Amino acid sequence: MKPEAFFAPLIRGAIIEQTGGPWTVAYETGGKADGGAADRTGGSAVCIDYAGDAGDEQAAAEQIRAAFAASGSARNNKIPTRVKITSGGNSYVYLTAPDYAGIDRARSDSRTDAWDAPGAREKSGAADFAASRAAVIKNRAALITGGAQGFGEEIVRGLASAGALVFIADLNKAGAEKLAAGLNGEYGRTIAFPVEVNVADEASVQNMAETIALTTGGLDLCVSNAGVLRAASILEQDIASFKFVTDINYTAFAIVTKHCGLLMKAQHAAAPSWTADIIQINSKSGLDGSNKNGSYAGSKFGGIGLVQSFAKELVEYNIKVNAVCPGNFFDGPLWSDPTKGLFVQYLNTGKVPGAKTIADVKAFYESKVPMGRGCTGPDVIRAVLYLVEQIYETGQALPVTGGQVMLS
Ligand SMILES: NC(=O)c1ccc[n+]([C@@H]2O[C@H](COP(=O)([O-])OP(=O)(O)OC[C@H]3O[C@@H](n4cnc5c(N)ncnc54)[C@H](O)[C@@H]3O)[C@@H](O)[C@H]2O)c1
Known part of the structure; x- marks a missing residue:
């Protein structure tokens, strides 16, 4: 698995654990950790130097949650809009927002560098x-x-x-x-x-x-x-x-x-x-x-x-x-497609005795349903x-x- 895909659900999980509600975490950029594009993040970013094994979910989850706590994010009940993880000589930057509109906004406005405050705390399942x-x-x-x-x-x-x-x-x-x-x-x-x-x-x-x-x-x-x-x-x-x-x-x-x-x-x-x-x-x-x-x-x-x-x-x-x-689902393509749908097939093969039209075939199948209609x-x-x-x-x-x- 690509490392950027490995870290993403752990960051999202750490934010969900804090907010109690869903959050969007979008991978933005990655590259050598040498001060290049991937290293340029704003002041509100949480930056994590991950020293554990890539692939060790528990270790990475604990380190990400600890970094959130240390950043003051948990204390202030605020979520950083950027998270940077450095691992194995590479940096990976993620944008975070309560919804995808926030990600789109962050992408179109490079100055966006605030902290997001979660809404009312939700329970899992809500x-x-x-x-x-x-x-x-x-x-x-x-x-x-x-x-x-x-x-x-x-x-x-x-x-x-x-x-x-x-x-x-x-x-x-x-x-x-x-x-x-x-x-x-x-x-x-x-x-x-x-x-x-x-x-x-x-x-x-x-x-x-x-x-x-x-x-x-x-x-x-x-x-x-x-x-x-x-x-x-x-x-x-x-x-x-x-x-x-x-x-x-x-x-x-x-x-x-x-x-x-x-x-x-x-x-x-x-x-x-x-x-x-x-x-x-x-x-x-x-x-x-x-x-x-x-x-x-x-x-x-x-x-x-x-x-x-x-x-x-x-x-x-x-x-x-x-x-x-x-x-x-009588109204869906499987049944109602005008050339290869099941109604046409059943009419042409005489599967429904006495049926002369598609409406006859449909009525036959609807009559099998106590509520008289398809799903x-x-x-x-x-x-x-x-x-x-x-x-x-x-x-x-x-x-x-x-x-x-x-x-x-
Ligand atoms: N149509 C019904 O009357 C009916 C009734 C009960 C349950 N279902 C179930 O509902 C589900 C959807 O059925 P439907 O009738 O809407 O089907 P459909 O044939 O209208 O649509 C199926 C979709 O699945 C896609 N698909 C097929 N093989 C795929 C693959 N290998 N990988 C990715 N995508 C693939 C097709 O491209 C298509 O978009 C199915 O599991 C079906 O068994 C349908």
Whole structure:
């Protein structure tokens, strides 16, 4: 791991530990510690000469927290806007601010050299102080894999409107960039960051985690949403297609949890009372088998096993791991795409007896839902915010199916 990415979550954690609320730490510059650009910091900077091993999280966390205390920052309840760490002959400079607008301001005004005062002290999870459920995510850093379209896009939009900083991570780089640019324009400030990633490729996921560390200093919520579906009879499906579904829906969730979990664990080393969340967007098919769709249902059932296991393991680092299990998103591209959506496919293959139009196919599937409609983005966002707000639950699978699947 790059040293600048190693130190970032520790600095963010040390600030969170002091303020009790989220903070943004952005890597600014680095280089030889010889009085060059990386060495020029203003009077309010906290400067740390780190002599320990690069990679020893606990030692570095302790030294960073001690430097904050010695600087008087903790005493005055003020946070430095710059932090410089010197290690192994190199210096690394970070900007810090309560939100990303503060980072943008500091970059456009090189004279900015003040100390930031945190607002009212928040509790981890912010539940006690939340004016509404949406407030639990304000100024927090959230990652949404597969965020460029479908449920992912809905979650990105919902979290952005609740005030989160959102990383839109997707194989579809152009789609992620377009969505991020649209949101940044709409809100008139930087709140969304596109990241190209293939969640099935560990090097790509590690790179994504480093990008997050350098951009916001850490991560509070990982929504593992990217998923694929290749419906087929087990008597006919080729095994490469079965494995492809398993790779993205099951194994990639483990890869994403590994690298986001490492980032959250580093943050935890400096902020032991802070809670972070990993949420898998699973499916009703992770709770109830799906006819001629075994690769999908099997990968999603497996996801629940991973959620429960990761929850038991990562609770040590105050990381909750839960799943949201939505029902069918009939208005999303998977179902409604006019050329390759499931409604068109099912109409053309005669899967729904007697159906003559797409509306007939849709009505058939809606009739299976006690509440008479498909799942929507807002339904899923409510579930995500609930799981973040609920700090006394982990390892759960939360159905959002309009009553179609009920837990026993
Ligand atoms: N659509 C539904 O009816 C429905 C119902 C229940 C659960 N889900 C689950 O919700 C999640 C999202 O589904 P959707 O229907 O919105 O999907 P979608 O196909 O509309 O979008 C998926 C996104 O993931 C991205 N993606 C695919 N493979 C990737 C990879 N390897 N790396 C990074 N990004 C990748 C795609 O580019 C796309 O932007 C999935 O996990 C799915 O299983 C969907």
